[in-house]
Amino acid sequence: MQRGLVAEFEVPTKDLERFLGAARQELQAARANEPGCLRFDVLVFEEGEGRGAFIEVFADQEAFDKHGDHIHFKEFFSAIDDIDVKWTVNRGKAIV
Numbered sequence: 872m873q874r875g876l877v878a879e880f881e882v883p884t885k886d887l888e889r890f891l892g893a894a895r896q897e898l899q900a901a902r903a904n905e906p907g908c909l910r911f912d913v914l915v916f917e918e919g920e921g922r923g924a925f926i927e928v929f930a931d932q933e934a935f936d937k938h939g940d941h942i943h944f945k946e947f948f949s950a951i952d953d954i955d956v957k958w959t960v961n962r963g964k965a966i967v
Contacts, residue, residue: 873928874928874963877960878924880956880958882954896946907929908934912927
């Protein structure tokens with residue numbers, strides 16, 4: 872069964888471009904290096920500056936669980952370590 876998440880973020884405006892640069896690298900690496908990653912998108916909301924969401928769908932629970940083990944995942948969080956990011960994460964099963 873496919874698994875996924877929506878991770879909403881809120882980033883201070885002054886840090887948004889740097890955050891999005893790191894997010895772009897993360898999504899490109901996930902798409903290129905994780906065969907179990909079926910979808911990985913980052914949206915920036917039109918309302919509420921500095922707000923958006925990661926939308927991620929994985930082939931199965933194993934691929935979902937392994938996502939956090941990849942070096943690009945760790946590099947993303949290292950790159951944004953000093954940014955005050957507020958996260959709201961919701962996980963679920965994909966309906967196909």
